[in-house]
Amino acid sequence: MARWGMVIDLDRCTACQACVVACQVENNVPPAGADLAEQGRAISWLRLVPFQEGQHGTRPGMRLMPLPCQHCEHPPCAKVCPVKATQIDHEGLVAQVYPRCIGCRYCTTACPYTVRQFNWQKPEFPAPMEQGLSPDVSVRPRGVVEKCSFCHHRLQRAKDRARAEGRSLREGDYLPACVESCPAEAMVFGDLDDPRSAVSRLAESPRAFRLLEELGTRPKVVYLSKGEWGGEV
Amino acid sequence: MERFEIGDDARLLGPMEKTGRGFWIFTGTLLAIALWGLFAWSTQLRRGLSVTGLNVPVYWGLYITNFVFFIGISHAGTLISAILRLAQAEWRRSITRSAEVITVLVLFFGMGCVILDLGRPDRAFNVLFHGNFTSPLLWDVTSVSMYLTGSILYLYLPLIPDIAILRDCLPRRRWFYRPLALGWTGTPGQQRVLNRAIAVMAVIIIPIAVSVHTVVSWVFAMTVQPMWHSTIFGPYFVVGAIFSGIGALIIAMAIIRRAYHLEDYLKPIHFNNLGLLLLVMTLLWFYFTFAEFLTTYYGAEPTHMIVFLSKTEGSFSPLFWTMVVTCFVVPFTLLANHKTRGTIWGCVAASISVEVGMWLERFLIVVPSLSNPRLPMTAASYVPSWVEWSLFAAFVATFMLLYALFTKLFPIVSIWEVKEGREHSIQEVTERVASYLPGAPEPAHE
Numbered sequence: 001m002a003r004w005g006m007v008i009d010l011d012r013c014t015a016c017q018a019c020v021v022a023c024q025v026e027n028n029v030p031p032a033g034a035d036l037a038e039q040g041r042a043i044s045w046l047r048l049v050p051f052q053e054g055q056h057g058t059r060p061g062m063r064l065m066p067l068p069c070q071h072c073e074h075p076p077c078a079k080v081c082p083v084k085a086t087q088i089d090h091e092g093l094v095a096q097v098y099p100r101c102i103g104c105r106y107c108t109t110a111c112p113y114t115v116r117q118f119n120w121q122k123p124e125f126p127a128p129m130e131q132g133l134s135p136d137v138s139v140r141p142r143g144v145v146e147k148c149s150f151c152h153h154r155l156q157r158a159k160d161r162a163r164a165e166g167r168s169l170r171e172g173d174y175l176p177a178c179v180e181s182c183p184a185e186a187m188v189f190g191d192l193d194d195p196r197s198a199v200s201r202l203a204e205s206p207r208a209f210r211l212l213e214e215l216g217t218r219p220k221v222v223y224l225s226k227g228e229w230g231g232e233v
Numbered sequence: 234m235e236r237f238e239i240g241d242d243a244r245l246l247g248p249m250e251k252t253g254r255g256f257w258i259f260t261g262t263l264l265a266i267a268l269w270g271l272f273a274w275s276t277q278l279r280r281g282l283s284v285t286g287l288n289v290p291v292y293w294g295l296y297i298t299n300f301v302f303f304i305g306i307s308h309a310g311t312l313i314s315a316i317l318r319l320a321q322a323e324w325r326r327s328i329t330r331s332a333e334v335i336t337v338l339v340l341f342f343g344m345g346c347v348i349l350d351l352g353r354p355d356r357a358f359n360v361l362f363h364g365n366f367t368s369p370l371l372w373d374v375t376s377v378s379m380y381l382t383g384s385i386l387y388l389y390l391p392l393i394p395d396i397a398i399l400r401d402c403l404p405r406r407r408w409f410y411r412p413l414a415l416g417w418t419g420t421p422g423q424q425r426v427l428n429r430a431i432a433v434m435a436v437i438i439i440p441i442a443v444s445v446h447t448v449v450s451w452v453f454a455m456t457v458q459p460m461w462h463s464t465i466f467g468p469y470f471v472v473g474a475i476f477s478g479i480g481a482l483i484i485a486m487a488i489i490r491r492a493y494h495l496e497d498y499l500k501p502i503h504f505n506n507l508g509l510l511l512l513v514m515t516l517l518w519f520y521f522t523f524a525e526f527l528t529t530y531y532g533a534e535p536t537h538m539i540v541f542l543s544k545t546e547g548s549f550s551p552l553f554w555t556m557v558v559t560c561f562v563v564p565f566t567l568l569a570n571h572k573t574r575g576t577i578w579g580c581v582a583a584s585i586s587v588e589v590g591m592w593l594e595r596f597l598i599v600v601p602s603l604s605n606p607r608l609p610m611t612a613a614s615y616v617p618s619w620v621e622w623s624l625f626a627a628f629v630a631t632f633m634l635l636y637a638l639f640t641k642l643f644p645i646v647s648i649w650e651v652k653e654g655r656e657h658s659i660q661e662v663t664e665r666v667a668s669y670l671p672g673a674p675e676p677a678h679e
Contacts, residue, residue, distance in 0.1 A: 040288030041289065049608055051609065082360050082371050082374070083363040084365040102357060103282075103351050104351055105352070106452070112458070112606075112608075114290045118352065120287075120288075142281045145352075212607060
């Protein structure tokens with residue numbers, strides 16, 4: 001079975017946020033206005049977090065890092081969910097079962113990456129956006145938690161197509177919307193267990209690192225960078 | 234059947250026989266606050282949690298603070314009463330009932346806070362249908378429901394003889410008391426069974442009570458979040474719970490004493506003794522808090538230090554230092570001095586201070602850690618909304634309202650236990666003390 005993972009090359013990333021927009025559209029994430037953003041309630045499955053670069057160097061700067069759900073192999077969120085609404089599914093993805101979630105937000109507080117989102121209110125899509133919703137992704141009701149799914153509906157679609165064509169899944173059949181949209185080709189997606197896949201080779205790069213590895217969560221999102229990534233903004 | 238001779242303790246039936254205007258004004262005010270809370274809740278049900286001040290990353294706020302606070306208060310009753318009973322502390326007789334009622338009632342409000350906090354309260358029963366036992370929240374559900382069941386039993390058992398007294402003394406309410414009295418006539422056989430049952434429940438309830446606040450702390454400690462992930466949290470929370478619990482008991486006793494003129498039953502000595510217990514808990518609280526903060530400070534892990542500094546010198550520092558003053562400086566000063574501890578106002582002032590401080594402590598555990606996540610966020614600060622404050626006020630008011638109603642249905646000071654103390658204990662204690670002394674024969678085993 002595949003171990004789906006993502007590599008994000010920060011040295012290629014231009015922080016254009018195409019991935020952020022692609023994700024919103026693909027997954028029926030309601031667009032937030034200024035008021036919601038100000039309240040800290042804008043939902044975003046993939047956001048860019050600012051990091052200070054070269055803190056001790058001569059040319060301090062700021063860099064932005066795309067931050068999706070890390071799809072940990074030891075997810076702190078799944079352990080604490082009182083109703084098994086978030087679990088590792090049979091494909092190794094950390095899945096969220098919206099119809100079961102009771103909205104206690106224990107997972108959101110337990111996640112050290114703060115990538116889990118809560119539906120504070122009923123999702124609203126301004127006209128004509130509500131006519132362009134993706135039929136593959138359910139619109140989440142008020143009061144439940146949601147997060148990046150690695151676009152698992154695309155995996156389903158890719159599998160169906162492969163089966164129809166009478167072949168097995170090939171590299172590149174299943175790509176999340178963010179990866180597909182990245183103009184700088186900074187995001188790579190695939191099977192981390194397949195030694196021939198681009199993602200597994202990149203994950204071995206000396207530039208590779210994972211976020212908050214020391215917590216033992218074993219994230220399946222790998223970042224690449226030559227630079228020094230420290231210091232919060 | 235012989236009618237029970239209530240004799241000197243007839244005063245204890247007073248609250249059930251007549252109700253003054255003060256009571257109606259008091260409960261009417263509480264009812265108004267409760268109704269306001271109902272309105273606030275309906276607003277939240279209509280518009281969801283967007284009516285709170287919660288946001289990303291402060292996903293938890295006042296509701297969870299109050300959950301921990303109320304469950305903490307619940308340790309007033311059953312636990313303290315059980316310990317005093319097992320220790321054969323004779324001064325317990327007139328205070329155990331008022332303590333046990335606090336536990337039973339406040340537990341409902343503790344659980345209610347969790348329901349308030351749910352985004353989908355309509356799905357609350359999913360914890361029974363799809364319960365995940367690796368979640369500390371499920372441990373809470375288990376432990377708190379056991380504690381509630383045990384506490385109701387432990388309140389009810391010593392009530393039976395008193396209900397029988399009411400059945401015999403208040404003929405107009407006979408229909409109500411007769412089934413609850415379970416045919417109690419006070420035969421030596423019945424008394425023996427009852428004493429045994431109370432003793433068994435007292436032993437069982439102590440580990441359950443300790444488990445309750447331990448698992449409440451584990452909701453936080455089991456995560457890896459800065460200043461939550463601490464091994465000291467279990468005992469720290471239990472100590473804090475007993476601390477705030479004793480405070481609540483002292484305040485309740487002072488109100489009952491004043492309202493029902495029970496000066497003869499709830500004496501300064503009772504307050505003094507509880508004040509001593511409160512003093513011990515003040516010192517323990519300081520010890521735990523000091524140990525917790527010094528360990529964090531000395532280790533100086535950056536993510537932990539961010540939370541630490543936000544409490545000690547950052548945006549939460551006014552609350553933090555108020556907590557230190559109200560949890561330690563004020564109660565320690567008032568209670569270490571026997572002149573103030575020996576007075577009722579001294580104990581009550583210390584207790585009110587402790588309640589304020591312990592509520593702040595709960596708030597300062599929940600919010601600062603969430604406000605400072607490990608990865609940088611667009612900082613949003615948390616200010617509780619009117620809905621959250623209203624529901625807090627309504628919960629406190631409804632708790633007091635139910636407590637007041639209880640005193641109108643059942644004696645808030647245990648009649649039979651006081652009577653038993655008067656008739657048997659003096660001799661028993663004399664014999665017990667004599668048996669401690671050298672040369673005394675071994676006492677016959679009970």
